[in-house]
Every structure is written in C-alpha cells, then in structure tokens.
Amino acid sequence: MDIDKKNQYGSINISSDAIKQVASNAARQCYGVVGLSSKKSLADEINELLNVENYSKGVTVIKRGSSIEVDLYIVVGYGLRVTEIVSQVQKKVKFDLEKTFNVKFDRVNVYVQGVKSI
Numbered sequence: 001m002d003i004d005k006k007n008q009y010g011s012i013n014i015s016s017d018a019i020k021q022v023a024s025n026a027a028r029q030c031y032g033v034v035g036l037s038s039k040k041s042l043a044d045e046i047n048e049l050l051n052v053e054n055y056s057k058g059v060t061v062i063k064r065g066s067s068i069e070v071d072l073y074i075v076v077g078y079g080l081r082v083t084e085i086v087s088q089v090q091k092k093v094k095f096d097l098e099k100t101f102n103v104k105f106d107r108v109n110v111y112v113q114g115v116k117s118i
Contacts, residue, residue: 001063002014003019003103014103017056020056022096022097023072023096023097023108024036024058024059026092026093027058027072027089027092032077032084032088033077034076034077034116034118036058036074038073039111058072067106067107068103068105069105069109070093070097070107070108072109074089074111074113075113076112076115077115077116077117077118078115078116086110089110090110093108094108
C-alpha cells in the first residue's frame with residue numbers, strides 16, 4: 001500500500017515501509033511504551049518484543065479509498081495508566097506522520113498487546 005501525491009513539480013510515492021518506520025519511531029518515544037509487538041504475538045510469542053530492526057512488523061497501514069489508517073501494536077509498562085499511554089501514542093504518531101508526509105491520516109488505532117515490568 002503506497003500513497004501517491006501529485007504537486008506542481010511532479011509525483012511523490014510514499015511507501016508503506018516509510019510510514020511504518022516513522023510511526024514506530026514516534027511510538028517508541030512515548031513514555032510508558034516498552035516496545036512494539038507483532039500482531040500475531042498475542043497468540044504466538046507474547047513475551048517477545050520486536051527488535052529495533054523489526055519494529056515495522058508492529059505497525060499496519062490500511063488505505064480505504066481516500067482514508068488512511070495506521071494500526072500500532074504496543075507493549076506498555078506495568079503500573080502505568082494504559083489510557084494515558086494510548087492517548088499520547090495516538091497523538092504523537094498522528095502528529096509525526098502528518099508533519100513528515102504532509103498527508104492527512106484519518107485514524108491511529110493502538111492495540112495493547114501486553115504489559116511488561118520496566
């Protein structure tokens with residue numbers, strides 16, 4: 001899934017890998033996020049956090065018509081307010097994506113895959 005933009009100078013193609021990289025970096029910077037987890041890890045390997053090289057597996061980009069959604073699968077720190085962490089991740093990721101790519105992202109869905117002690 002790529003995003004194509006056209007301006008007066010020509011065409012721009014934004015790959016889903018670029019979107020995943022920016023989204024995962026933004027999520028990792030948020031307080032309370034221990035790491036990203038793959039979508040399958042809940043059933044397969046709940047305790048294994050993704051390495052820095054594999055963080056893009058914890059992000060899914062969905063394009064439906066003109067709307068673009070991003071799904072993040074995170075692991076949060078034990079003893080912290082999950083709702084506050086999720087809210088901050090949503091705001092930070094949406095801001096960074098829109099600032100970087102100058103494209104409107106309709107939704108940033110955050111799924112908490114687990115809780116881990118810090």
